[in-house]
Amino acid sequence: MPATPPQTPGSARAEERIEDVDVAAEMQGSFLEYAYSVIYSRALPDARDGLKPVQRRILYQMAEMGLRPDRGHVKSARVVGEVMGKLHPHGDAPIYDALVRLAQPFSLRVPLVDGHGNFGSLDDGPAAPRYTEARLAPAALALTENLDEDVVDFIPNYDGQFQQPEVLPSAYPNLLVNGATGIAVGMATNMAPHNLIEVVAAAIHLLQNPAATVEDLMEFVPGPDLPSGGIIVGLDGVKDAYTVGRGSFRTRAKVAVESLGPRRTGLVVTELPYLVGPERIIEKIKDAVNAKKLTGIADVTDLTDRHHGLRLVIAIKTGFDPQAVLEQLYRLTPLEDSFSINNVALVQGQPQTLGLKELLRVYIDHRIRVVTRRSEFRLARRRERLHLVEGLLIAILDIDEVIQVIRTSDDGEQARARLIDVFDLSHAQAEYILELRLRRLTKFSRVELEAERDSLMTEIAQLEELLGSEALLRAQVARELEAAADTYGTPRRTLLLNGGPVTARPSRSGAAPADLQIADSPCRVYLSATGRMLRAELSADAPSGGVVTPTRRSKHDAVRSSVDTTTRADLGAVTSAGRIVRFSPVDLPSVPGNSVQLSAGIRADQYLALTGGEHIVAIVALDAEPPIALGTAQGVVKRVSAAEIGTKHDVELIALKPGDRVVGAAPAPDGAELVFVASDAQLLRFDASSVRPQGRSAGGMAGVRLTAGASTVYFGVVEAEASDVLVVTVAGSTQAIAGADPGSAKVSTYDEFPPKGRGTGGVRAQRFLKGEDTLTIAWVGQGPARAVGTDGTVRVLPDAGAKRDASGQPLDGVIGAVGEIVR
Template sequence: MARRKARTTRVDPAAFDRAGAQVFDNSLKTEIEDSYLEYAYSVIHSRALPDARDGLKPVHRRILYSMHENGYRPTHAYVKSSRVVGDVMGRYHPHGDMAIYDAMVRLAQDFSMNAPLIDGHGNFGSPDDGPAASRYTESRLSPEAMLLVGELGEETVDFRPNYDGSLAEPVVLPAAFPNLLVNGTSGIAVGMATNMIPHNLGEVIGAARWLINHPNATLDKLMEFVPGPDLPTGGMLLGLDEVRRAYETGRGVVRMRAKVEIGPLEGSRGRQAITVVELPYAVGPEKIIEKITDEVTKSKRLTGIADVKDLTDGENGTRLVIECKVGVNPQALLADLYRLTPMEQSFGINNLVLVDGQPQTLGLKALLEVFLRHRYEVVTRRTRFRRRKREERLHLVEGLLIALLDIDKVIRLIRNSENAAEAKEGLMKRFKLSEIQATYILDTPLRRLTKYDRIELEEEQERLRAEIAELSKILDDESVLRKLVSTELAKVAKDLAVERRTALIDGDLKEVLAASKPAGPLEVADDPCQVLLSATGLVARTAAESEEATEARRRSGRARHDAVAALVHTTARGQILVVTSRGRAFKTDVLPLPVLPEHAGTVSLGGGMAASELVPLEKGERVVGIAPLGERAEGSPGLALGTRSGMVKVCSPDWPVRSDEFEVIGLKGDDEVIGATWLTDGTETCVFLSSDSSLLRYPASLVRPQGLKGGGMTGVNLAPGEQAVFFGAVRTDDDEHGEPMVVTATGQSVKVTPFAKYPAKGRATGGVRTHRFLKGETRLMLAWVGPRPAGMARNGSSVELPEPDPRRDGSGTAHPGPDVVGRLVERS
């Protein structure tokens, strides 16, 4: 605390104590007011608020400077943290050792800072727990810290006396990157406080470099580089409109949200788990567990949670598993968790910093401008220092070269002098040298006066002159200075930039929060629903509803305008079987599947989940079919499968009870499943379409059901070099959905033909031609059989198909064709 200045007050001449010291008579009110103002000033300037230039409070700056002076650099061995604390406290920061250690710990925590400034070894704490004592931890400077202190030895910043005047300490650090924006800070002063949020280093440097070349850049342009904060713990940040307000005024409130993964709970049937993998800034797993426990046991506002497990470790990172009760909608439970626990939390931004010693609240652009002004000054002072050092060296080199030209005379003059002073005076007078040059010549060993050393000196002279000229350009031309600062920032970004951790969700905060509320109750009844697999590989379910509501909706004729590859009837809390092209099957719960959104009387599969998110697919593997499980699967002969080599199999529905993943067909070589259809009663017709445009149909009853290990039997005879491009089991007695159609496409033409035009034949025979190839057409690229065909591109947009052609053996209509084909379905 600064010493109070003497005041001019009325003094009684007799008011002296026994030791002869003068006693001042002040009112209590004046004494308290003056003392409080001095205390407030000291806290604001010397403890709580960061400097806008290097982004550090005095204690942080002193820690880094002390470690730099003692040589605790990244190449140095770790030293005890208590040793660092003692040095800082004894030399620069006369406060409590715990206060110094706490500040030092934050500089080492990667969950508190995007670019930790101290490389810590040992237990430096977690968001929930404090660090070990300083005697148990070790530390040294990090590479990022070296960018803050690395130019101190080049007169880049001013120094001031330390607290007792015995040493000097820097007023500010050179700071080669915008540390304040990158790492953020917080502090409480007297009557004011600061709370700054971290940002991505690469993004901040990108904005700073743009501002160097475009000083009049708008905030919106800078936000193209810095779209929002980037927190060390990742997570999500909601409502960028509020972020923009904070960047404009320096004040604002942003909402942070944990990132979660929802999926089946390992080792359980029908239960889901919400796994938290990223948390809001400064929130730890134990805080969430404690809040969940309170809400479940005391207020009972949180229901549907069976258990909570913290599986967080150093290898896998954050992993907080929240187990849902059976029948609980995890999306609805997640909304309650966001509302009632720290999984969603606000961060009040208040960019209050010291600028020229004065507290100011700055926006994004102003913070970058203050940093850049500081860098311009640092680089200018550094350049002056380097130029002066080179000029001094050049002066010595030039003097030595003069002496080498007449080395014999120089030696004779020195030898004939009475003493060194006379020799120096003689050199200065005879060869017109300065005192510094003369002294340097006298101090130079004779071994440096060889012919080879003269060549080296001449080369050094040319190099020094060139470097001085380059340094002078920096000092004389402001554009060169700006370009140098920009180049140095680019190198920092190249060396230290990392990928963004925090996901940003744009829009107004209230609207974002309203849109994120899930529809549907927390407890989901086990009502009938449908699961659909789209032709583009999306999986979704309809909302659970009663049979009466289902029938009413069917009669209302609401259609789904998407190409659907497969549809099964099940219940909301039931399971389905997902079949892949590798012949693998997975039991999957229905409840986690996204519910199809409804718009203007139609339902779109665009809200579905990619099949790769539902089951663990290997490279090149895809989902080819789905099937019901449980009561909905009773009475069926099994699952009909067809492979690219023409094999067919009906797999009996004797699925393993304790295994959720198993094979349904034994494939040979590189063969793969191209179609999987659930048989309702065995009256379906099996259909193969080959690449040479041959169609074979025969009753499914001709295929004998086999167990899981069976490899099937020959389904169609293929010509040499040809392969099957479609397999399915089609019903011909489904009057509700209409007559099945055959869709074939070559890439140049498309043809739609009634399925009834093709005669039935025996299994393992050749088919009949369905698409006559035109010139340039060699094979079918796409084929499909089923009612109400619909074509689609890979992006999900619809592609209009030609009108049906009654000619079985005719050619197609010129048409680029769709990428996938499925059918239009009604909810029934």
């Protein structure tokens, strides 16, 4: 074996290729190439169709695959594989991420992909591409239509084997409609979605008025329209973005204050800021509550589902102002969020920051070029077709000679040449005639060809006129934009509020939480004769008495019971079952003290969660010293000291006999008088001091002696210093259908009835007319009195001054209750 010749150091050095380069220059060049690739080929959208390259390639490839809205879905993995293998060699993950975003209705204002399966939510990611399916959404067809008519340039793919569009035709301004977000090298874009109908209207206005200003365009596009709805507060930043391409605005969730149940108020969130999910809101609320930056939150429940949409319920603790808590939630959680607009897009391959007018102008110029190229393509095709049709008509007119020429020719080339010479045809016409089928030689075929020729000539004239006039071109673009808006447009979702400055967020994380509790201010709580309660706010120096003049007559104007108290004090509601339920008026509907409308109150039985036919007969203060007097339907009376009630939420005030119920209750000091009115028209008044206070478990004592079949229809307390006290009684028949017979009423002064001893039968209060046998309603109190119907409407009572045992006057309408006027 021959020996290997030794290598000299010089020969080894000769085989190496070493170049000396400047590191700074190499880094600069490599970085510029990388930056250009990221900016142009990946991160920034084109201002014409509003799409990044990966989005454009997805939509184009899906169109090539025939994934139209009227066809079935296919696996997303198949779409990803086709796009990656033919057009986008950057891995399957970014392709699927882009596909998912195109299908998410909370990301795009007009989704471009119709997804089937789990495409994610604002809080969770999508399923793997092997589990989801996709096809084009109807709006995507408007972006990809007419691609076969040479409307845009096509460029080679990454390896030169396939062609792809440089830009999509885009029948509507997709960049403004769906917005965009992306981070490039040294720059980024963040564009808000808008309403398709509004953007199209602005584009048409600019198309017809090229000198329009930004203010003019904002008449059509007043602000973004976010997929999630919500509220945009303040439009100054929006106007800045529309003018110079940069700005910011704040979005707020849409929140309503609702009643969640008895004595429980909550905030119900139905719309959130853009790209903010409910789980993020819940997490931030919990963090703020745990850090003691936020108070007044009792619970947070997410009731969101696909049938009813977003519903986030935030329960408020008793005694806290819902509006004050909401303001803190806006400060401390993403219920209020900011959006920074940075309108950076590619214009002729160069990144530019564009305002509203520039964005619309770039799109309009693109659309005019698309319509022009489409019209030129159609004109050329129709001219070609007309040329062939004219050749066929020549052949059919002399068909026998054409056949003779063809039959006597040696081959196709000779036949083509002889047809050209004999009939003065072009090469294309002669070739088309040689391919003619015999069935085209009928008389009907000739009629069809002549009609087609006339139609083609008309279309050619129209296309030539269109291409010869810029005004007609712009009008055609405007018509197509209007058609797109009519087909794909939807009403605005985001509410725009051009209000004052938004409250600044806290600058210090350790700032003390604001006092969100409702102030313990003076108020008066009313219980209406129809069973509604509300709170009237009074100033600290307002008198405790006096008449409050209502702003207008309304339903539920008669007052059954009222208490002067403070907002956060404890009151007691005495029920017909002999219980007293402790409650605070803090969560009652509140009205100004000078414009009380009892119809705005809440039903007392709902507010206190009463069941089984139990209702409220009176409301009393629990810190008052006078005992509480109760009267029952069976004529029993009892006084209970307020100290006996204690601090329990719900206690029994009287041990009722079977079938008995409480008909009235009120504070009763020793100097007051207790009044019973029975259904047999007997009235008894006696001193409260004759009823000694008893414990809660006692059953009371005899109050009024009732005749057989009679029952108490009214029990009340008349204070010793009270004046202008009236007695109202309403008589009717037990045989009449309820609500059918108004009956008769009488109004007398309280002094007409002499006092009697406890346990007696009292004196007659009204003489029955023919057909009357019972008192249906009675009331004793400080006048003037007010009667209301069963629906709360005011009824007219007779004038006061009737004798105590006189008959009543017939009524025009049925009376449901009698009480005081609002004081």
